[in-house]
Amino acid sequence: MTAIEVKNDHIEEVKGLIEAGRENEVAALLEELHTSDIGRLVAALEEDEAVKVFKFLPPDKASAVLLEVDERRRKALISSISSEELIDVVHEMETDDAADVISELPVEEAKQVLDGIDRQEAIAVQKLLVFAEDTAGGKMQAELAAVHETATVEEAVEEVRKKAHEIENISNVFVIDKEGRLTGAVPLDKLILADPKTPIITITKRDPIKVSTDMDQEEVAKLFQKYDLISVPVVDHDGKLVGRITVDDIVDVLEEEIFEDFYKLAGLNTEARALDSPARSIRMRVPWLMLNLCTAAVSASVVKFFEGTIEQLVLLAVLMPIVAGMGGNAATQTITVVVRALALGELTFKNARWVLMKEVFVGFANGCLTGGLAALVAYLLGVNIMVGLLLFLAMIANMMIAGLIGSIIPLVLKRFNVDPAISSSIFVTASTDIGGFFTFLGLATIFMKMGLL
């Protein structure tokens, strides 16, 4: 099947066939589809339909599909098949995926499955189960091709032959010493070109890039990106080769980490999803809203402080949201570029000072431009020229505050090793609300005292 022709889904077709009881045709259709497309299909169908489709799949396809769907759907599918069938399905998986699936099972069932699969595989899976999911250990698979330093090219090829059926993308044969410590790697193209009798050590790349089992998945992902890796060997604390991580697992990590940054910026639990149940959505969002309520109360108390000023000129209440809102928007722009630059490592504490000063200056300039326009329009609409001046000055001040706060908050959080994105936008908007109300109403009070208003 060529990607150019991939149909986006067969959902309606399958729904119709199931409803009509034309099971043979469902089975025939499934045979034609790529497992990744079946995975999407099973994810998109209603639960009862998904279970029916799942039952048609042979263990190899069923195992791939289980890994494509979300945890809830996976539970439903697993509980629709017998323990024996589940053992066959898990047996088809690579050890890292098997460990992920088994870790989600109830303890009793997990034991049953571990007892049912191949003993060697069970040991490998059990070893993986001890690693935290978001570390290199949790992401790695135990399947790999490795030979001893004293091996020949011929023996390395034999190792590839033995492992070819259980490893999907062999790109390297790893080389280990007699304690099992990683000492090198041989890319497959080197292996293909060497004479069979050559000692492997002569074509080995010594001391390849490697990661330790407890390295955070985000660090691993950055390494893949930095060095354009396809796969990386994983070693334990003694330097022993215990697994490898391939780039396809890392692509998902990268995507996840970027989304998380922006989730945190928006004041969202990183687990929140559009398709969550209403109860779950409420539970996940309400803490941030409560926090926002507190900051909003502070801004309101600033306005309250100037109640007397507003009483004298209600027009101020009309214009003050403009000052606050423009500051909020400018701050969001600043914080977004700053969080991105921090994530990519472009912004460090060395150039932080320059960025900070630049952001304040940009705030000043944009404040002049937008504040000038706002004041001009207000004047043309017949607003007192002094109120226009007030608007102009307050917008400049608040957009400078926006530039300062929008860059300083993520930098300070980063300095204290807190994720620089975390709920930053709530604090930033609070600052620009407070800053906007305070400068605008404060200046107005001064103007009034000076008899200008």
Next chain:
Amino acid sequence: MTAIEVKNDHIEEVKGLIEAGRENEVAALLEELHTSDIGRLVAALEEDEAVKVFKFLPPDKASAVLLEVDERRRKALISSISSEELIDVVHEMETDDAADVISELPVEEAKQVLDGIDRQEAIAVQKLLVFAEDTAGGKMQAELAAVHETATVEEAVEEVRKKAHEIENISNVFVIDKEGRLTGAVPLDKLILADPKTPIITITKRDPIKVSTDMDQEEVAKLFQKYDLISVPVVDHDGKLVGRITVDDIVDVLEEEIFEDFYKLAGLNTEARALDSPARSIRMRVPWLMLNLCTAAVSASVVKFFEGTIEQLVLLAVLMPIVAGMGGNAATQTITVVVRALALGELTFKNARWVLMKEVFVGFANGCLTGGLAALVAYLLGVNIMVGLLLFLAMIANMMIAGLIGSIIPLVLKRFNVDPAISSSIFVTASTDIGGFFTFLGLATIFMKMGLL
């Protein structure tokens, strides 16, 4: 060099050595570093220092470094070396990278370089220059290993031997028919295990996943992710094999696309960076701020409409930002999950209705919770109970508006094939500002007319 031990930078060290004129030591240090680390170093140094470091690099390292730095630094580095040196550097690059660099040169210099490099390479680069940068054609490299359908395994291995020095990650030998059309692919591990005399066709995977030159890079990236690809062949409109794209180029595309979504959400030009010059930052941000000024003017006019109501009770001006701000925050939460779900394909027009209704319900529930708390606190602080009730009702209404608008705006944009993220947050916040002011002040006016306030 092992990744576990990678030092984050050598910037201060190199700066010191350059200042002290200890050039030999700079050269010695550079020899030890991975090119990717040199790239970071050259990007982080001042321009004059970077140029000095760059001059120490042999063509192969210089070519890698040129690709690591941003366009501005690249221009500075290129103009610091002679045309002859540049030709040597470009010669070391893969065709896709060479095309990228040459496309940035002034026409005269581009011609000079194209004339200087190997004729075959120049033809390949020129072919790549015609493709738009964000398509499969623009991302692909012309270097690949391919054999005719009638070849033997031995001939395929010979092809790998010929290409091994110019291709970094050979993972497949492609198979073509006599018109040059792609008909299959042989993974390297299959090749290694087959007998040299075997016809290649017997171990060929027929009809592999492929992309056409004009496919958008985002589509290509999704394909890599969906099928866990390491590399993909690229074909022209006649099905002829013209290049291949490897996963390392795609990782950057994926990251770019996610960042872009959130940039657009924040009302930012996707080209904006934290390290841009102030002038560039102002130019990039001011259009969005002007747009925001327009929407802010609309919200202000809503408040203006209720000026008389505020005049009677200035406390309303104190509390109204709370209603608007909470709505804005709830809407940001909604739009963030919705934009993510649209990007990942979890949210389609089929389940859109459910998500929309859920978001409105979640808004209602969160409005009850936070509005209830706000009203209670206001009451305890001695605010008139009717004003508390007003706050409660307006917060519920505005957070329902937030749920509705936060989900409907990206969906509607998507329906009309506009990027669902584009400046959504400006429109969403405008809606919740207007909604908040209107419901709160509108209800207050009604309460007053009914004699409740």
